[in-house]
Ligand SMILES: Nc1ncnc2c1ncn2[C@@H]1O[C@H](COP(=O)(O)OP(=O)(O)OP(=O)(O)O)[C@@H](O)[C@H]1O
């Protein structure tokens with residue numbers, strides 16, 4: 001703190017601290033607290049608010065586990081909301097893994113192999129899609145992937161059969177990978193640029209093949225970048241609204257759609273808040289669990 | 304057990320810049336060979352060519368008689384110790400040492416055993432579970448050596464491995480390295496810009512300048528019989544006088560300077576009457592007049608360094624000569640400004656081609 005003051009002076013420090021505090025309090029904590037408080041109260045007609053039935057309850061949370069609308073998941077009968085939640089997590093994991101599989105080689109290439117002169121151009125090419133709004137990008141994919149769209153026209157032209165790209169979860173996965181891959185790319189790129197080239201060469205010199213050097217030296221070094229990238233992509237995917245809405249098919253479902261429905265169709269903000277918090281909580285738990293597993297495993301692999 | 308390295312007519316270009324220029328040298332099995340040269344002369348580049356991280360633009364490198372072109376660094380029988388060591392910071396000491404064994408698929412128990420053996424060889428038996436960041440500079444050095452030895456290389460390549468250490472530790476590690484080399488009988492190719500290091504440790508030294516190999520010889524011959532002015536002045540101290548070489552065809556050539564003619568020995572590649580320089584080692588110049596060459600000088604300064612004393616004299620023409628001798632009880636030193644005579648033998652005055 002004293003360091004901060006020394007660098008920016010009292011006046012500027014005070015302004016910066018006040019702004020940060022305002023942002024944290026007024027724009028993060030207050031709305032969240034209001035939402036949490038709401039989530040423990042029932043959605044009531046205006047006349048009953050403050051009345052005897054307006055009390056704290058877990059009913060909103062429990063309504064998710066309503067067995068009256070149940071469905072099968074891996075041979076088990078589960079409430080439909082739980083099924084959608086599990087599917088959402090499953091496909092979000094898929095999106096995260098695909099993002100990693102694509103971003104890691106690209107990041108490695110840019111950080112370690114590309115000639116310094118090429119890097120600004122390559123970065124610009126990566127960043128340009130970000131200048132376009134997420135909405136437009138997703139729409140663009142909708143057009144590209146449509147059954148009568150350019151991709152199928154291309155396949156048709158080279159003599160391959162057309163594919164129903166937007167059936168099932170395909171469209172969602174493609175759209176999410178495209179939208180979120182840079183959040184995987186940049187953290188990995190950053191951690192790889194900090195890796196001393198001599199480390200990679202030392203591994204090779206000691207007899208490691210390329211994949212062994214990656215597994216034992218390069219990936220462990222990039223692990224902080226990989227895990228922060230994976231966490232971001234996963235959380236974004238789970239919480240995505242736009243992509244499932246635009247690129248989903250009649251038989252694809254995403255948990256955020258349940259939240260949206262109760263919020264806008266049912267006007268039931270209380271339940272929506274409860275669902276959203278449950279989603280956040282379970283996902284945080286899931287991510288920390290996976291990270292713990294990941295660390296243990298990786299430590300084992302490298303031993 | 305160990306293998307020789309045959310470097311023949313190797314050149315390495317970076318774009319239009321020639322970093323290594325037509326280098327040929329035959330390094331014998333079990334030899335401790337040093338490349339010595341100033342910064343940027345292409346030493347690291349040669350080492351990278353031997354270890355396989357870059358291919359020579361021209362020429363060929365063979366190890367143990369096997370041509371190495373097209374063989375990757377992970378398949379060559381060499382182990383490189385990097386200028387900055389490049390130990391793996393996320394692994395502990397024994398994992399570092401056994402890395403080369405791990406990628407060869409050797410099981411953990413065996414790896415542990417070999418790592419413990421190597422830790423004993425480098426004299427750090429209790430370090431197995433330390434992290435790299437917990438080691439001192441000299442300890443890191445030894446772990447890097449152990450890690451390289453673990454893969455049982457036929458040739459060890461060392462890129463200025465001692466440059467980051469302080470003087471005391473450096474001297475200690477020198478003898479340690481030499482001892483390890485003698486024990487393991489592995490061919491060592493050592494890179495340094497420190498002449499003392501090269502002379503003290505090596506069987507043979509290759510002196511490099513601007514990508515070219517100037518001379519390959521034993522340390523004694525490098526010091527006593529340098530082939531040209533670069534080698535003479537890069538290795539050790541000299542007093543240098545300019546002049547013309549005369550009577551090259553006679554048994555006793557002579558070198559004509561502004562201070563008169565000097566009886567001398569001539570190096571290779573000289574032509575009669577060429578303008579060049581004579582190099583005289585300070586320990587070969589005495590105060591007195593008993594040798595064939597005698598020059599009157601005025602004492603410019605006297606530098607007392609404990610075990611040795613240097614007297615710097617100025618000749619009539621203004622050139623400086625340094626005489627260096629060992630200190631002993633009762634030594635009489637001249638005083639500054641005094642008129643004295645410097646004397647040296649003909650074979651102490653080496654006329655060499657200036658590179
Ligand atoms: N990858 C490269 N691209 C272009 N030039 C290079 C490259 N590597 C080295 N050089 C040039 O080649 C020359 C020799 O470099 P090298 O690293 O072999 O020198 P060195 O003798 O090891 O020097 P030092 O003692 O400073 O380590 C230098 O002039 C350097 O600038």
Ligand SMILES: [Mg+2]
Nearest residue numbers: 346347386462
């Ligand atoms: Mg170097």
